[in-house]
Amino acid sequence: MKGKLDPYRAIDRQRQPHSYVEHLEKRGRTPAQARLRRRFLRFAKVARGQRVLEVGSGTGIVARDAAALVGPRGRVIGVDPSRVMTEAARGIARPLGLGSRLVHEVGDGARLRFATGRFDRVVAVTVLLHVQDSDAILDDMLRVTRPGGILAVQDQDFGSLTLDHPDRALTARIMDGVVARMYPDPWSGRTLFGRLVRLGLGRVRLFVDVFQDTTLEPYTHAMLTRRAQNAVRLGLASAGAAARWMAAVERLAAAGQFAFTLNYYAARGVKP
Numbered sequence: 001m002k003g004k005l006d007p008y009r010a011i012d013r014q015r016q017p018h019s020y021v022e023h024l025e026k027r028g029r030t031p032a033q034a035r036l037r038r039r040f041l042r043f044a045k046v047a048r049g050q051r052v053l054e055v056g057s058g059t060g061i062v063a064r065d066a067a068a069l070v071g072p073r074g075r076v077i078g079v080d081p082s083r084v085m086t087e088a089a090r091g092i093a094r095p096l097g098l099g100s101r102l103v104h105e106v107g108d109g110a111r112l113r114f115a116t117g118r119f120d121r122v123v124a125v126t127v128l129l130h131v132q133d134s135d136a137i138l139d140d141m142l143r144v145t146r147p148g149g150i151l152a153v154q155d156q157d158f159g160s161l162t163l164d165h166p167d168r169a170l171t172a173r174i175m176d177g178v179v180a181r182m183y184p185d186p187w188s189g190r191t192l193f194g195r196l197v198r199l200g201l202g203r204v205r206l207f208v209d210v211f212q213d214t215t216l217e218p219y220t221h222a223m224l225t226r227r228a229q230n231a232v233r234l235g236l237a238s239a240g241a242a243a244r245w246m247a248a249v250e251r252l253a254a255a256g257q258f259a260f261t262l263n264y265y266a267a268r269g270v271k272p
């Protein structure tokens with residue numbers, strides 16, 4: 001089945017589920033990712049006093065930023081099907097002293113336990129590309145948004161990924177070949193605007209942001225290493241070719257010539 005290799009579909013069933021906690025936190029600490037988050041939450045119009053739901057909240061990186069924005073009178077709930085992620089999110093949030101302003105719960109985005117129209121803002125960041133039936137999640141996100149409230153989603157689109165590498169053919173085989181077999185919907189980003197229009201939301205807007213890395217950040221290094229390993233596993237490259245490809249990436253970085261970009265597409269709309 002497509003997406004079987006994607007660990008984010010079922011974190012708790014992975015051999016080392018905690019490694020994904022570290023991976024997400026590593027990603028979140030990258031300055032370019034912090035900027036993406038800030039701009040997405042501004043685009044979603046998250047503001048003081050609101051009730052915000054984040055679906056697929058992982059370790060709570062986005063939810064923590066949202067909690068800062070809603071202030072002491074607001075409330076943010078993060079929902080994620082992974083117990084490991086949810087416990088990690090609670091542990092990371094505890095010392096921040098946010099109290100009941102930020103709550104993390106275990107739950108499936110397609111079966112939210114909340115009353116219809118409960119939230120001012122409902123968001124999901126880099127979640128829909130990881131799930132088989134993301135329409136069901138969008139439907140339930142819309143259900144729990146109040147009339148006049150905003151539903152906003154953001155996903156990478158792996159068709160927009162660029163990496164300057166001397167072996168372009170192998171780079172395409174590794175990068176495009178792996179995501180096509182790994183994620184349920186690697187090109188989700190470009191679909192978001194149209195999907196919100198089709199859902200019947202009003203004033204639908206598109207916002208495209210770019211993750212760029214010119215220093216081979218630990219997060220990007222881990223991602224490219226995993227892509228190379230999966231390319232070998234999927235028979236897209238030999239172990240030798242994948243190792244040489246990764247060594248060339250590291251040489252570029254050592255020479256200060258590493259350049260990697262990936263577009264993040266966000267769409268928002270108002271519930272009628």
Ligand SMILES: C[S@@+](CC[C@H](N)C(=O)[O-])C[C@H]1O[C@@H](n2cnc3c(N)ncnc32)[C@H](O)[C@@H]1O
Binds near residue numbers: 024081107127130
């Ligand atoms: C790449 S992580 C993103 C986490 C967080 N939004 C962030 O940006 O750091 C994807 C998350 O989606 C969650 N997820 C997977 N299937 C889901 C579902 N059916 N409903 C809600 N979340 C889901 C995973 O457990 C994982 O935590």
